[in-house]
Amino acid sequence: MTTATLPAATKSSRPVRWTFPKAASAVGAVILAVVWLVPLLWALDTSLKPEPETTRAPITWLPEAPTADAYRSVIDQGDLIRWFFNSTIVSVLVTTLTLVVSVLAAYGFSRTKFPGRKVLFGLIIAGILVPPQVLIVPLFQEMTGLGLVDTYWGMVLPQVVAPVMVFVLKKFFDGISRDYEDAARVDGASRRRIVWSVMVPMSRPILVAVSIFTFIGAWNNFLWPFIVTTDPSMMTIPVGLANVQGSYGLRYAQIMASAVLGGLPLLIVYALFQRHVVRGVGDAGIKG
Amino acid sequence: MAVETPSRVTPGTSPTAAKAGTGQPWKERWGGLFFVAPFLLLFVLFMLWPIVSGLWNSFFNTSLAGVKQEFLGLQNWQDLFGDPAVWSSLKNTLVFTAMSTPPLVIIALIMALLANRKGLLGWLLRFSYFAPFVLPATVVTLIWVWIYQPGFGLVNGLLTAGGFAEIDWLNTENRAMLAVVITTVWWTVGFNFLLYLAALQGIPAQVYEAAQIDGANGRQQLFRITLPLLSRTTGLIVVLQLVASLKIFDQIYLMTNGGPNYATRPIIQYIYESGFTSYRIGYASAISYLFFAIIVIVAVAQFKLFSGRGEAE
Numbered sequence: 001m002t003t004a005t006l007p008a009a010t011k012s013s014r015p016v017r018w019t020f021p022k023a024a025s026a027v028g029a030v031i032l033a034v035v036w037l038v039p040l041l042w043a044l045d046t047s048l049k050p051e052p053e054t055t056r057a058p059i060t061w062l063p064e065a066p067t068a069d070a071y072r073s074v075i076d077q078g079d080l081i082r083w084f085f086n087s088t089i090v091s092v093l094v095t096t097l098t099l100v101v102s103v104l105a106a107y108g109f110s111r112t113k114f115p116g117r118k119v120l121f122g123l124i125i126a127g128i129l130v131p132p133q134v135l136i137v138p139l140f141q142e143m144t145g146l147g148l149v150d151t152y153w154g155m156v157l158p159q160v161v162a163p164v165m166v167f168v169l170k171k172f173f174d175g176i177s178r179d180y181e182d183a184a185r186v187d188g189a190s191r192r193r194i195v196w197s198v199m200v201p202m203s204r205p206i207l208v209a210v211s212i213f214t215f216i217g218a219w220n221n222f223l224w225p226f227i228v229t230t231d232p233s234m235m236t237i238p239v240g241l242a243n244v245q246g247s248y249g250l251r252y253a254q255i256m257a258s259a260v261l262g263g264l265p266l267l268i269v270y271a272l273f274q275r276h277v278v279r280g281v282g283d284a285g286i287k288g
Numbered sequence: 289m290a291v292e293t294p295s296r297v298t299p300g301t302s303p304t305a306a307k308a309g310t311g312q313p314w315k316e317r318w319g320g321l322f323f324v325a326p327f328l329l330l331f332v333l334f335m336l337w338p339i340v341s342g343l344w345n346s347f348f349n350t351s352l353a354g355v356k357q358e359f360l361g362l363q364n365w366q367d368l369f370g371d372p373a374v375w376s377s378l379k380n381t382l383v384f385t386a387m388s389t390p391p392l393v394i395i396a397l398i399m400a401l402l403a404n405r406k407g408l409l410g411w412l413l414r415f416s417y418f419a420p421f422v423l424p425a426t427v428v429t430l431i432w433v434w435i436y437q438p439g440f441g442l443v444n445g446l447l448t449a450g451g452f453a454e455i456d457w458l459n460t461e462n463r464a465m466l467a468v469v470i471t472t473v474w475w476t477v478g479f480n481f482l483l484y485l486a487a488l489q490g491i492p493a494q495v496y497e498a499a500q501i502d503g504a505n506g507r508q509q510l511f512r513i514t515l516p517l518l519s520r521t522t523g524l525i526v527v528l529q530l531v532a533s534l535k536i537f538d539q540i541y542l543m544t545n546g547g548p549n550y551a552t553r554p555i556i557q558y559i560y561e562s563g564f565t566s567y568r569i570g571y572a573s574a575i576s577y578l579f580f581a582i583i584v585i586v587a588v589a590q591f592k593l594f595s596g597r598g599e600a601e
Contacts, residue, residue: 021506026409029402033416039474040419042442043431059445105327112320120324127335131535131583133556134576137563138338138345158334166327191319220424222538223556227564238424242542252434259430266422271415278414281482 040263047071047256054252070253071261079232080261083240087219090155090236094218095211097160103207106169107195111181121170127163136227143228150231159218165210172206173199209280212273219266237262346574364574374575376550377558378582380465384540384554385533387469392529393522395473396480401514403481404488414485418478425475425538432471433458433543461551464544468552472539476532480525487521488514527590534583555579 046054047070049063074080108114109121139158140149148154180198189197200207222238229235232243241262244255270277346365349358368374403413420428435442436457444454457467491514499509537556540546546553559579563572 025402029409029413032399032402033413036416036420036474038442039431039435042435046434055440058449059440059442101327101330104323108320108323112323114318114320114324117320117324120328124327124331127331129584129587130335130339131531131580133535133537133559134580134583135335135338135342136560137569137572137576138342139334140563141345141569142334142338142341157330161327161330161334163331163335191323195323216422220422222425222542227560238426241424241426241430244426244430252437255430256434259427262430263423263427266424267419270419270422274411274415274418277418278482278485281479281486 043256043259047253047260049253051251051253070251070257074254074257074261079235079240080237080258082233083235083237084265086152086234087236087238089152090225091215091218093152093156094159095215097156098162098165098214099207099211101160102162102165102169102210103195103200105166106173107199109166109170110173111178112191124163124166127161128167130163132158133223136223139224140227148228150229150234152234154228155225155236158224159221162214165214168210169203169206172203176202205276205279208273208276212269212277213280215269216266342573342576345570346577348570350569360570364571367571368574368578373550373558374555374578377546377553377555378578380550380552381534381536381554381556383465384469384472384536384552385530387465388472388533388536389526389529391469391473392477392480392533393525396477396525397484397518397522399477399481400484400488401510404485414482417481420475421478423475426542428471428475429539429542432467432474436467458544459548461548464548464552468540468543471543472533472536475539480529483525483528484518484521487518491517523590523593527587530586530590531583534579534586 045062048066048068050065050067050069053060053063105124109117135158143149143154146154148157176199180202181194184194184198219236220238221236222242225236226239226242229239232240241258244258347360347362349360349363399413399417403410403417405413436444438444438454438456443457448454455463457463495513495517496509499513504512535556536554537560540552540554541557541560544552546557555575556579559572559575562568562575
């Protein structure tokens with residue numbers, strides 16, 4: 001990221017003068033940000049109202065007496081905690097396995113030679129074009145055959161196949177000098193050792209970014225878990241919440257409370273890791 | 289991307305490295321396959337196999353129970369071309385793509401230009417613009433169904449407060465798609481925004497300093513320097529967005545269930561319904577292949593288009 005440091009260096013030497021276009025763009029930026037935040041705030045606002053207050057017309061803004069009743073009843077009704085648990089297991093498994101198999105494959109394609117390597121890599125690259133949505137029907141049949149319907153593995157395994165990850169990591173590995181490996185090899189390190197103690201530490205930033213995106217993607221994945229789970233106790237948050245509208249009826253405070261609870265974990269993850277997310281999109285997106 | 293890599297790959301060192309591995313020729317020749325094997329196994333099981341079995345199924349009359357298979361030849365494929373539901377759901381998918389792609393590119397660009405600043409304000413702007421992207425589809429649609437609610441929803445509340453007539457967004461045929469597009473733009477524009485932001489931050493400051501010395505004003509800098517330098521990024525974003533929009537399913541299924549009167553049902557929902565509601569596995573597989581072909585054509589055409597335009601790194 002050599003270029004990223006340049007603007008900072010030059011900007012600090014020149015104090016910002018507030019001119020009209022600059023002020024206008026700051027105001028515009030803030031207005032747009034507010035527009036983008038309003039739906040989230042409206043959901044939070046609704047969730048803190050007592051039920052009768054949510055269906056008042058004309059609409060009212062802040063709750064007269066904020067209450068956590070909606071949250072209490074949503075949690076008491078049961079399944080949400082279970083869905084959290086399932087989502088966590090599924091997302092952690094998907095992220096860990098995706099990283100391990102993709103790093104190994106990327107190393108294999110970047111650094112080793114074996115017959116058919118180019119053809120295999122080409123095949124995997126072609127896999128980037130395959131939308132997971134077209135596989136749902138045969139994949140469900142396959143899962144039925146394997147007895148993996150309504151299991152964690154049934155949800156996890158198809159999500160681990162991420163050809164784009166292999167592609168991005170291979171490109172990154174290609175850019176790492178071989179000198180480090182050679183030095184490690186002289187010291188007697190095996191190739192397996194080299195992957196974990198040379199390549200992985202050197203690719204930390206991109207691996208962090210890739211993990212965050214894999215985790216978000218797995219946590220939010222709707223279609224596949226929706227198809228492969230029928231038992232409510234096996235559902236993830238997005239799938240479980242899909243039935244909430246029906247089961248809570250028209251209790252909007254409760255519906256919004258469940259939406260807030262369902263969205264909060266990732267908003268927190270994002271707030272904590274924003275720097276990595278922003279840089280990761282740049283690295284993987286522009287370079288990939 | 290020079291992260292702690294002082295020297296680039298030096299070709300002279302690699303052959304010796306390969307030889308230094310082990311003495312066994314077999315391991316030398318095939319050893320690399322072990323690194324690739326775990327991914328390859330999963331790739332074959334959960335991508336290649338379903339692709340092949342899907343194609344196979346499309347020539348049979350298979351039900352979800354999958355017991356009795358009757359060879360149909362090209363019957364499913366013929367049915368598909370004569371099925372108005374295929375074409376109307378395909379049309380809905382294309383309409384959604386055409387309506388959603390321009391705002392998802394243009395608003396993302398505007399956001400990136402506005403949020404390319406340091407400090408707390410920059411952080412807050414980046415947080416607000418991208419935050420919806422990290423939410424699950426279900427959370428997004430729960431919120432927006434509530435916002436579009438007639439009577440006491442936010443949008444209609446604002447409309448009536450402004451003296452306009454209420455709109456039953458999700459139950460009106462020519463409004464439902466617009467409602468879904470608005471929700472989608474709000475939800476996913478953040479990703480394109482980050483792609484633009486990364487590209488903007490990659491433009492060296494010297495370029496602007498040189499322009500300033502030459503007397504270029506802000507508007508000239510924007511139209512003569514920034515936008516032209518972003519054209520490759522725009523190409524990338526348009527391709528990614530077209531393909532992403534064509535895959536529309538979650539929001540529509542959750543917000544309108546394809547209605548009213550199938551006016552928003554996308555092709556993936558029709559695949560889902562054919563397979564999991566009507567239990568016509570073979571037929572659903574044939575439609576999947578039609579959709580797959582469209583995605584491939586769009587992606588390849590776009591790739592050709594903009595790799596021919598310059599060096600696509």
